[in-house]
Amino acid sequence: MIRLFFNLEWKQFSRASYFQKGIAIKILLFLAAIYFGGAAIMLGVGLFFIAKKIKPDLDPIILVNNFLIYWFLFDIVIRFFLQQLPVMNIKPLMTIPIKRNTVIHYLLGKTALSFFNCIALFIFLPFSIVLLVQGYAVVNVFCWFLSIIILTFCVNFINFLINKNNTFFYSIAGVLFVFLGLETYGFFKISEPIGKAFNMLYQQPYLVIIPLLFLFLLYKKNYSDIRKGFYLDGAISKKADRVKSLDLNWVNRFGSVAVFLKNDIRLILRNARPKQVLLMSGLFLFYGLFFYTQSAYKNMPAFLAFASMFVTGGFLMTFGQLVPSWDSEYYKLLMSQNIPYSKYLESKWYLMVVAVFVSFILSIPYLYFGWDIFGMIAAGALFNIGLNSFITLFGGALNRVPIELNVKAKAFSNTNGFNPTQMLIALPKLVLPMLLFYVPYKIINFQAGLIVLALSGVLGIVFRNFFLSKIEGVYQKGKYKTIAAFAEKK
Incomplete structure (x- = not known):
């Protein structure tokens, strides 16, 4: 047998x-x-x-x-x-x-x-x-x-x-x-x-x-x-759970992307897998403690820049890398609506930006390690908002692994969201900030490295519409392949 x-x-x-x-x-x-x-x-x-x-x-x-x-x-x-x-x-x-x-x-x-x-x-x-x-x-x-x-x-x-x-x-x-x-x-x-x-x-x-x-x-x-x-x-049989209605009127200030943001917030609060990822992303706030408390890394500032990316980028790297897989169960319905794809992607970007901003506020206690460390975290936050978010969204266009949102019964459900593409996309997200900081640091000084890293993020924010339009083109090109992949039952 x-x-x-x-x-x-x-x-x-x-x-x-x-x-x-x-x-x-x-x-x-x-x-x-x-x-x-x-x-x-x-x-x-x-x-x-x-x-x-x-x-x-x-x-x-x-x-x-x-x-x-x-x-x-x-x-x-x-x-x-x-x-x-x-x-x-x-x-x-x-x-x-x-x-x-x-x-x-x-x-x-x-x-x-x-x-x-x-x-x-x-x-x-x-x-x-x-x-x-x-x-x-x-x-x-x-x-x-x-x-x-x-x-x-x-x-x-x-x-x-x-x-x-x-x-x-x-x-x-x-x-x-x-x-x-x-x-x-x-x-x-x-x-x-x-x-x-x-x-x-x-x-x-x-x-x-x-x-x-x-x-x-x-x-x-x-x-x-x-x-x-x-x-x-x-x-x-499906278990009937009573779902509490959420008052998300405060999201309306985001305009036309508010409907998508509300959908994502409800998805996170009502499903087991997104909740788990949200809690995991919170642990990244403590990532800096492994580096900032070790004297060995004080002479390796590139690794400190690496750690600073994770302090504010936990949600971006855990939740963001699985866009659009989070919507795989109703992706076909979503794509059949008369809505601009650009608004869908813009809502995901806003969600990651808000998460980075909240993580930055929560990272204020890192001032204990000095202004240089906190300045590196601030520069890393700007890089996460201005460049890392777009790299993450671009990687999502190549990720066609469906996700089951409710993972309470893991013995009978496949929740594997792993994709080799994620490993390849992760390389520029990790290596690029280290290079942007290390090169000017080595040529000029520490403050120059921070300025270049922060400016790269500011430039990304300035050219936000350009990046989103390019990423939208990639998503549109693979739209029907993504729908077919999400419809595949594993």
Whole structure:
């Protein structure tokens, strides 16, 4: 039966009109997997010696166990944003004599092949081999390694649960940041008491039964949740939600683009996926803290300019790069209306401009790091408004990947908005501001770099209509290809 499922999924993939695009994505992801997998193996091989060098008086296995809690918490956060949960079209299967249990077990079993599970294997298997070479007990090392892999699968099934309720995720992310803060400033080192628990897994091999039992309970929980909704009427029926009317009269001041802006605001506030992206964009406000607090970057101002782009450009880069995919579910209806395409694009531009302006206001506390840093953030905001916004809109013309707005039930819905084009369009958005700042900085001084970066954004605003008209031409040229792509059911 498992073989049949694999065969059906391959036929669905190979016979679809997006087959070639899917192959390109798979090749890119495969190359990325090779790179990160190789890096993980290198880390695993050197982990023992790195730990020995950091604290020569402490057993490396103890030091690694002390920080495993951060590994698993960080793994949960990364999986929430990046791991695509298994997708399967179950409606045809529910009308033929195939047991529900078999389909659900197959669906959950597919997660074992996730690259996120392999990362732990690539790191801790070489580390375990080094431990054996260094003379550690075979049984202890094997059971410890088995416990780590089992806990990795536990994280995998925890990701199923938190994807259905964002509250769980934000609680876990909050705990991670609190632990990191307390650990960094020495108030309370959570790594020590929890590290003792992981040390027990190494010292008492029979305790491997505990993570195994935890995995069993999580599997049963996910199995039970999926089985409850595994009915034909449950799959096809729509849940009627009461939608609260929003008073958006204040948007009317934007004139003819107000109707589009209202539509986008309602889309963000009423759907799960846009809400998630909006919250993610808020995290970009703290991106500068990773650069401005490190003395190593003070002599590399080009990287500070790079960081400044993200401080105010979070919404632009997360929400903006998926224009017009956000409207994919009703794009055909939208394009059939007697409305100028230029107004549609202008509304998206206004939305990104407002988001950059709000982010800039919220970034005022960065004055703590000095006027030079805040000036760089201001120049980056102008660049985001004047040039980055247009580059993003141009990239949207080449993005024809539909998005399902409601992603609460990820086990049965495909929310993949990834496109290789986004990676190519992202290059000028990241490299161009660094060049615009670095060249005059190197030739003249720091202030000259800021002025050039800011002026580039001002020029973009001045020639706004010119850029929008050129971008409109690209959208109009690919209009019917985009409609056909959005109509494709994956």
